[in-house]
Amino acid sequence: MAKLLIHGGRKLSGELQITAAKNAYLPILAACVLCEEKIVLHNYPHYCDTESMCKILTSLGANIIQEGSDLEIDPSALFSWGVESELACQVRSSIFMLGALLGRFKKARVAYPGGCEIGARPIDIHLAGFRKLGVKVEEKHGFIQCDASNMHSATILLDFPSVGATESLMMASVLTSGTTRILNAAKEPEIVDLENFLVKMGAKVRGAGTGEVVIEGVKKLKGCEYDPIKDRIIAGTYLIATLMCGGDVTLKGVKGEHLGALIDKLGQTACNIECKNDKIRVKAEGRMAALGKIETSVYPGLPTDLQAQILALQTISDGSSMICENVFESRFKHVPELIKMGADIHVKDRVAFVRGVKKLYGASVTGMELRGTASLVLAGLVAEGYTTVSGVRHIDRGYSAIESELSSLGADIRRVKD
Ligand code: UD1
Numbered sequence: 001m002a003k004l005l006i007h008g009g010r011k012l013s014g015e016l017q018i019t020a021a022k023n024a025y026l027p028i029l030a031a032c033v034l035c036e037e038k039i040v041l042h043n044y045p046h047y048c049d050t051e052s053m054c055k056i057l058t059s060l061g062a063n064i065i066q067e068g069s070d071l072e073i074d075p076s077a078l079f080s081w082g083v084e085s086e087l088a089c090q091v092r093s094s095i096f097m098l099g100a101l102l103g104r105f106k107k108a109r110v111a112y113p114g115g116c117e118i119g120a121r122p123i124d125i126h127l128a129g130f131r132k133l134g135v136k137v138e139e140k141h142g143f144i145q146c147d148a149s150n151m152h153s154a155t156i157l158l159d160f161p162s163v164g165a166t167e168s169l170m171m172a173s174v175l176t177s178g179t180t181r182i183l184n185a186a187k188e189p190e191i192v193d194l195e196n197f198l199v200k201m202g203a204k205v206r207g208a209g210t211g212e213v214v215i216e217g218v219k220k221l222k223g224c225e226y227d228p229i230k231d232r233i234i235a236g237t238y239l240i241a242t243l244m245c246g247g248d249v250t251l252k253g254v255k256g257e258h259l260g261a262l263i264d265k266l267g268q269t270a271c272n273i274e275c276k277n278d279k280i281r282v283k284a285e286g287r288m289a290a291l292g293k294i295e296t297s298v299y300p301g302l303p304t305d306l307q308a309q310i311l312a313l314q315t316i317s318d319g320s321s322m323i324c325e326n327v328f329e330s331r332f333k334h335v336p337e338l339i340k341m342g343a344d345i346h347v348k349d350r351v352a353f354v355r356g357v358k359k360l361y362g363a364s365v366t367g368m369e370l371r372g373t374a375s376l377v378l379a380g381l382v383a384e385g386y387t388t389v390s391g392v393r394h395i396d397r398g399y400s401a402i403e404s405e406l407s408s409l410g411a412d413i414r415r416v417k418d
Contacts, residue, residue: 004389004403006380007412008362012247014409016238018254019045021231022398024190027167028197028228029053030096032073033060034103034174035201037223044071045231046400048393052091056083060101078104085111085142091397095123098146099168102135103175106148121328125158125165132156133172133180153178153217161186161298166213167194173215174203182213188299189258193229200224232258233305234399235280237374240309241406242282243271244316244382249409250281261302262310265291290319290356296326308334308375315343316382317356325350334372337365341379341387359384367391370398377402381411388416 020043029050032039044050044066054064054071061079065072081101088094088111101108113123127137127144132154136147153176158165166186171194173180185191187209195208201224204216230253239259242249243266256263256275263273263280268291272283291314296304304327314321315338325331332347339345340363344355362385367373373395380387389395392415395402403413 001390001418002392002415003418004377004380004392005414005416006362006377006387006389008360008381008383008385008387010245010381010410010412012242012245012249012406012409012411015250015252016405016409017252018230018235019043019400020228021190021193021233022047022049023163023188023233024193024228025050026053026091026093027096027171027190027194028226029057029073030093030100031171031194031197031201032057033062033075033078033097033100034171035221035223036076038072038074038076039201039223040225041071041073042225042227043069048397049091049093052087053093055090056087056094056097059083059087081105081107082109083111088113092121093164095126095164096168096171098126098130098144099171102130102146102148102151102172106151107146109143109145111143125160125162126168129156129158129165129169129182130172133169133176135172148172151176153180155181155183158182158184160184161211163188163191166191170194170198170205170213170215173217174198174205174221175217175219177217180215180217182215183211185211185213186298187211189229189232197226197228200226230254233303233371235259236262236303236306237309237378237399238405238409239273239280239282240306240313241378241381243284243288244313244378245411246284246286247410248281248283250279252279254278254280256280261300262306265294265302287358288313288317290314290317290321290354293322293324295324298327304328304331305371307331308371309378311335311345311352311354312338312375312378314354314356315345315379316358316360319356321354321356323352323354325352331372333368334375337367337376338379340365341383343379361385362387364388364390367394370394374399374402377406377413381406381413
């Protein structure tokens with residue numbers, strides 16, 4: 001088992017090219033099975049979650065070759081419409097295979113994506129949407145089995161603008177004749193990216209990025225090349241790291257507007273962030289003022305995937321803040337570990353009350369989930385002395401070699417064996 005060993009106290013400086021977005025790549029990989037021709041995806045990122053998704057596609061019969069940073073996916077010889085539990089439990093996005101396989105085969109059998117570390121993650125909105133499309137859905141023995149032989153277009157009103165459900169329903173309906181409308185759709189940039197990819201394959205989809213996505217079914221999709229967007233959450237993590245450590249860092253490849261809520265919130269303090277031509281430059285010096293009330297919400301609000309990192313920043317800010325987690329029910333597992341490092345935090349239900357301290361101190365801490373583990377790394381970068389972060393497998397799900405990226409900016413961080 002690997003750990004990250006961090007010697008805190010270094011400033012960060014330099015430029016970093018941000019890698020492709022995990023949350024864009026995962027639904028796009030799933031959507032590849034909708035087509036029977038070769039697809040080339042550029043700038044493939046080596047996250048454990050994208051690797052797990054590739055294993056799922058291979059298990060269904062897709063042929064996948066990596067050529068440099070390109071991933072060539074040939075889904076023409078797919079022979080299976082089922083995902084077994086050993087594979088489904090490795091990545092929650094295995095749930096996307098339901099919509100994609102329904103589009104391709106009009107039937108699908110996918111094991112439950114498995115337990116999750118940030119609270120209950122029901123899939124009722126995905127399944128209600130499929131039922132609205134005329135799909136017969138049965139849940140038994142740990143599997144979701146769907147028969148779409150009578151699938152038809154429909155108008156679907158989502159109970160909540162779920163990112164995953166919006167994407168599942170887009171995939172399920174692109175090859176279904178008639179016009180399907182998804183109302184109260186999620187508006188995240190990754191949904192726009194999925195629409196762009198589907199359109200490149202010949203699908204007729206419009207409206208992504210607004211609350212209404214409209215899909216006009218087509219008979220067939222064709223192969224294409226596509227370059228998914230870069231990861232706004234990774235960029236946000238390094239932006240916050242720079243604010244914590246001080247320095248001057250330019251993050252390349254991410255649009256400032258994709259981090260608009262974070263940048264606006266930070267703009268209430270005296271920090272210096274410039275966004276131009278898909279580059280974000282952040283300059284920081286000294287202790288930041290606390291941000292006061294911070295609330296996560298759906299896009300374009302402050303992403304829940306940056307809550308843990310923002311919380312880490314607040315632990316050393318000047319003043320008090322209050323962080324409300326409005327999207328997931330149990331997303332403060334990093335808090336006891338930050339307290340071990342000297343942070344002053346109290347959690348009540350979905351709200352964390354933080355009183356900024358002047359200093360954090362190195363400690364042995366353990367990450368329990370992806371973004372929470374990233375927050376411990378950020379705390380380690382600024383803490384006095386050495387910090388070891390265990391649970392690195394969580395961070396590897398969505399960052400490719402975080403230690404190399406941070407080292408390239410001047411941090412003292414390396415991966416060590418237990
Ligand atoms: C996606 C992201 C994840 C991010 C989240 C919210 C991917 C691969 N993952 O997850 O990183 O944290 O969006 O921005 O893109 N819900 C239901 N029933 C459902 C579906 C969702 O009750 O059928 C609830 C969830 O429990 C949660 C909320 O809706 O409380 C948001 O979930 P959703 O937007 O679906 O997140 P994911 O797609 O799972």
